[in-house]
Amino acid sequence: MKIIADENMPYVDALFGDLGEIEYVNGRTLSPEQVNDADVLLVRSVTKVNAGLIAHAHKLKFVGSATIGTDHVDVDYLASRNIYFTNAPGCNATAVGEYAFIAMLELAQRFGESLAGKVVGIVGAGNTGTAAAKCLQAYGLNVLLCDPIKAQQGDKREFVSLDTIIEQADIISLHVPITKDGEHKTWYLFDEARLNQLKPNTWLLNCCRGEVIDNRALIRFKQQRDDVKLVLDVWEGEPKPMAELVALTEFATPHIAGYSLEGKARGTFILYQKWCELVGLAVDKSLTSLLPAFQFNQIVSQSDLTESQLLKLSRLVYDLRDDDVTFRGCCSTAAGFDLMRKNHTYRREYSAISLAPSVDYLSDDVINPSMLHALGFN
Numbered sequence: 338m339k340i341i342a343d344e345n346m347p348y349v350d351a352l353f354g355d356l357g358e359i360e361y362v363n364g365r366t367l368s369p370e371q372v373n374d375a376d377v378l379l380v381r382s383v384t385k386v387n388a389g390l391i392a393h394a395h396k397l398k399f400v401g402s403a404t405i406g407t408d409h410v411d412v413d414y415l416a417s418r419n420i421y422f423t424n425a426p427g428c429n430a431t432a433v434g435e436y437a438f439i440a441m442l443e444l445a446q447r448f449g450e451s452l453a454g455k456v457v458g459i460v461g462a463g464n465t466g467t468a469a470a471k472c473l474q475a476y477g478l479n480v481l482l483c484d485p486i487k488a489q490q491g492d493k494r495e496f497v498s499l500d501t502i503i504e505q506a507d508i509i510s511l512h513v514p515i516t517k518d519g520e521h522k523t524w525y526l527f528d529e530a531r532l533n534q535l536k537p538n539t540w541l542l543n544c545c546r547g548e549v550i551d552n553r554a555l556i557r558f559k560q561q562r563d564d565v566k567l568v569l570d571v572w573e574g575e576p577k578p579m580a581e582l583v584a585l586t587e588f589a590t591p592h593i594a595g596y597s598l599e600g601k602a603r604g605t606f607i608l609y610q611k612w613c614e615l616v617g618l619a620v621d622k623s624l625t626s627l628l629p630a631f632q633f634n635q636i637v638s639q640s641d642l643t644e645s646q647l648l649k650l651s652r653l654v655y656d657l658r659d660d661d662v663t664f665r666g667c668c669s670t671a672a673g674f675d676l677m678r679k680n681h682t683y684r685r686e687y688s689a690i691s692l693a694p695s696v697d698y699l700s701d702d703v704i705n706p707s708m709l710h711a712l713g714f715n
């Protein structure tokens with residue numbers, strides 16, 4: 338069996354190695370000739386899987402994308418060819434949630450403000466939005482959720498409108514899929530008009546898809562509204578973001594909000610599980626056995642942790658400042674953008690660190706170990 342896999346997908350050898358012959362490819366430049374004799378195709382978000390790529394791949398029976406988003410895949414075409422398709426829902430949701438939370442801590446520190454006490458609006462309350470909300474609520478923040486689709490589906494959480502988020506939230510974090518049609522389409526959800534409604538000093542974070550914000554309008558807006566602070570992980574026109582926009586952000590990264598080691602491993606593991614399910618094989622490998630121990634695997638937490646100490650602790654798993662600096666040095670070319678993604682040193686999730694048993698669980702200080710557990714520390 339021939340397995341074609343994106344070279345930037347970790348653990349393919351460990352999980353698929355005994356199932357067939359694996360050929361690693363550059364997902365961005367993958368050509369039809371390279372997939373013609375494939376039985377299994379494992380991709381990431383940079384590969385457009387459509388008739389143009391796989392029309393002549395007559396043996397192809399499985400396409401797996403180790404991503405949450407599916408906007409790069411023509412799922413209708415795959416269905417018409419009877420090719421099984423799966424993505425990896427939720428695989429990197431914790432990574433995105435923690436990225437957003439840590440970015441907010443970084444912004445607070447940079448501007449000498451306190452994150453505690455701010456109201457945060459989450460737009461899109463699915464896996465990544467919920468993961469961000471979990472961190473924020475663990476820290477005691479007031480979180481407003483906007484997700485008209487979930488509300489219609491009967492989700493019991495309390496939802497507000499996007500207008501309410503814009504009116505009331507100090508921070509807005511975007512977590513929607515990119516959709517071009519329908520009542521709730523997200524393409525340019527934040528267009529010029531909506532950007533102009535942002536209240537003074539809003540922090541706007543986008544770690545879903547670049548085109549959820551009209552990037553040209555955002556440049557014009559930000560040039561007039563320096564009070565608004567931006568954290569952007571995703572860009573219109575990736576892998577070539579608009580240089581002017583990068584310069585106007587507080588933190589900028591090349592679509593790596595989901596790049597934790599755990600998130601990447603989960604992505605490949607979900608594809609492995611789905612393949613086993615499809616062909617009736619027993620799942621004989623485990624996710625936890627793939628992950629290495631973390632260098633700071635156990636910490637003793639002081640009960641009087643301040644917000645700046647919480648940020649320092651968070652930087653053990655992810656120091657956003659490093660990625661921001663590296664990105665500004667390499668984002669002017671598409672090759673630089675992709676190379677940074679390829680060489681990204683996977684960060685860890687809070688769960689990689691466990692709290693030593695000596696912590697004082699009875700402390701009633703503002704930030705305490707039970708809050709750290711709720712954030713995701715073990």
Ligand SMILES: NC(=O)C1=CN([C@@H]2O[C@H](COP(=O)(O)OP(=O)(O)OC[C@H]3O[C@@H](n4cnc5c(N)ncnc54)[C@H](O)[C@@H]3O)[C@@H](O)[C@H]2O)C=CC1
Nearest residue numbers: 405406461463464465484486512513514521544545594595
């Ligand atoms: N930057 C990165 O590295 C990553 C980016 N992503 C992107 O984030 C997106 C969201 O991921 P998940 O939360 O896991 O997806 P999800 O499907 O679990 O949740 C998305 C939520 O957005 C809601 N939604 C759709 N249209 C909306 C609208 N107009 N207003 C408010 N809510 C709306 C949906 O009802 C759904 O609950 C993915 O589709 C992907 O494009 C995902 C993972 C990593």
Ligand SMILES: O=C(O)C(=O)[C@H](O)COP(=O)(O)O
Nearest residue numbers: 381382383404405406429595
């Ligand atoms: O899961 C998604 O959706 C994403 O956006 C991915 O995290 C992006 O990573 P790559 O698939 O492009 O490596």
